Amino acid sequence: MTAQLKQPINVGTLTLPHRVAMAPLTRSRAGQPGNVPTAMNVEYYRQRASAALIITEATQISQQGQGYAWTPGIHTKVQIDGWTKVSEAVHQAHGRIFMQLWHVGRVSHPQFQPDGRPPVAPSAQAAPGKTFITDANGEGIWADVPVPEALSISGIDAIVADYRQAALNAMAAGMDGVEIHAGNGYLLDQFINSASNLRDDQYGGSIENRARLLLEIVDALVELLGPGKVAVRLTPMGRFMGMGDDTPEQTFGYIARALNDKSLAYLHLVEPMMVGTVRDDNIDPRWDAIIHQLRQDYRGVLMLAGGYDAKSAEQALADGRADIIAFGRPFIANPDLPRRLFDGLALNAGDSATFFGGDATGYIDYPAWAQE
Numbered sequence: 001m002t003a004q005l006k007q008p009i010n011v012g013t014l015t016l017p018h019r020v021a022m023a024p025l026t027r028s029r030a031g032q033p034g035n036v037p038t039a040m041n042v043e044y045y046r047q048r049a050s051a052a053l054i055i056t057e058a059t060q061i062s063q064q065g066q067g068y069a070w071t072p073g074i075h076t077k078v079q080i081d082g083w084t085k086v087s088e089a090v091h092q093a094h095g096r097i098f099m100q101l102w103h104v105g106r107v108s109h110p111q112f113q114p115d116g117r118p119p120v121a122p123s124a125q126a127a128p129g130k131t132f133i134t135d136a137n138g139e140g141i142w143a144d145v146p147v148p149e150a151l152s153i154s155g156i157d158a159i160v161a162d163y164r165q166a167a168l169n170a171m172a173a174g175m176d177g178v179e180i181h182a183g184n185g186y187l188l189d190q191f192i193n194s195a196s197n198l199r200d201d202q203y204g205g206s207i208e209n210r211a212r213l214l215l216e217i218v219d220a221l222v223e224l225l226g227p228g229k230v231a232v233r234l235t236p237m238g239r240f241m242g243m244g245d246d247t248p249e250q251t252f253g254y255i256a257r258a259l260n261d262k263s264l265a266y267l268h269l270v271e272p273m274m275v276g277t278v279r280d281d282n283i284d285p286r287w288d289a290i291i292h293q294l295r296q297d298y299r300g301v302l303m304l305a306g307g308y309d310a311k312s313a314e315q316a317l318a319d320g321r322a323d324i325i326a327f328g329r330p331f332i333a334n335p336d337l338p339r340r341l342f343d344g345l346a347l348n349a350g351d352s353a354t355f356f357g358g359d360a361t362g363y364i365d366y367p368a369w370a371q372e
Contacts, residue, residue, distance in 0.1 A: 002310060002342050004317035011301050012228025012265030014096050014176060019317060020338040022051035023305045023326035024058055024100040028357040030072035037072055037082030042089045043364045047335035049095030058102035058181050061166035066112040067104030068132045069140055070357055074169045087174030098177040099170040101163060105187030106148035107241050109133050120155060121148035122191045123198040128242045140357055160217055167221045177229040177265050180217060185241025188214045195244035207254050218262050227263035235270040237284045249290055256297035267298050271306030310341040336368040345369050
């Protein structure tokens with residue numbers, strides 16, 4: 001039974017025909033040079049336009065915001081032009097699409113930074129992980145991330161301005177709205193979590209201070225774009241790239257309640273099934289209680305992602321755990337995923353070797369059901 005998944009829902013200014021959204025999926029296939037969407041990227045999104053809502057792969061708001069090789073941006077004219085072709089193709093296929101706006105913060109490398117500088121972060125504390133860069137031959141390799149520079153107040157102000165411009169650029173490219181990426185260990189998550197924010201100014205210390213940057217960006221973008229055009233993604237309890245918070249119930253509860261007054265399209269929460277690209281076998285036992293708490297704290301449309309299948313998604317909707325379920329990896333191998341879920345059709349298996357980087361193989365060659 002997929003009765004709940006099939007129900008339409010109003011999200012911001014859109015009416016979604018069902019509840020199966022496409023989660024943001026980094027695929028590392030932006031055209032080079034310039035991190036520009038290409039005809040191959042256009043086809044990838046067009047194929048998946050039957051999603052209730054497509055959320056694009058994380059897209060850097062500035063050159064400073066890039067942390068991985070071959071990820072797309074939305075800060076140059078050629079990038080805007082490339083994304084315009086994507087949104088046009090999705091809309092021609094009767095789809096809907098939000099762009100996820102991204103600044104990686106400390107999870108970066110001087111290779112990507114203006115003038116080869118260190119990455120920036122709330123505090124001068126390195127992330128416990130690696131990022132993906134290119135070697136002298138243009139091949140992808142994993143590299144340690146350096147100690148970042150702690151952002152000054154003027155540096156923070158410049159990032160807020162970059163988010164504003166990126167949101168305007170996304171809408172100029174024909175997007176239906178934007179999702180602010182405030183999770184997965186990247187810049188805004190680094191400010192939110194006590195483990196990564198060691199500041200003692202108005203952006204550090206208390207929960208209110210650590211949430212300040214996110215809420216300032218939300219306010220700026222809602223003022224620019226209007227009600228129902230802005231969404232937020234959070235990863236409470238996430239451990240990727242050294243994340244951790246002393247009081248997650250209070251921290252994320254405060255943020256969820258603060259977002260009630262922001263006229264968001266939706267709030268997107270990621271259940272902690274994965275740490276980066278691997279399944280998490282040490283999920284915090286407090287998670288289930290926290291998701292129920294946040295469901296109560298936030299009064300708007302709630303989207304959940306994290307390891308769902310048709311049965312568990314249907315149950316989550318029936319139980320009132322969420323209003324929309326976002327599917328990630330199943331959409332990689334199944335461009336027509338909603339139909340397969342609704343009709344009980346078999347799913348293609350994804351090839352993890354082609355998830356990140358490469359060409360059309362494992363990207364736009366997965367067949368829809370009618371082609372099999």
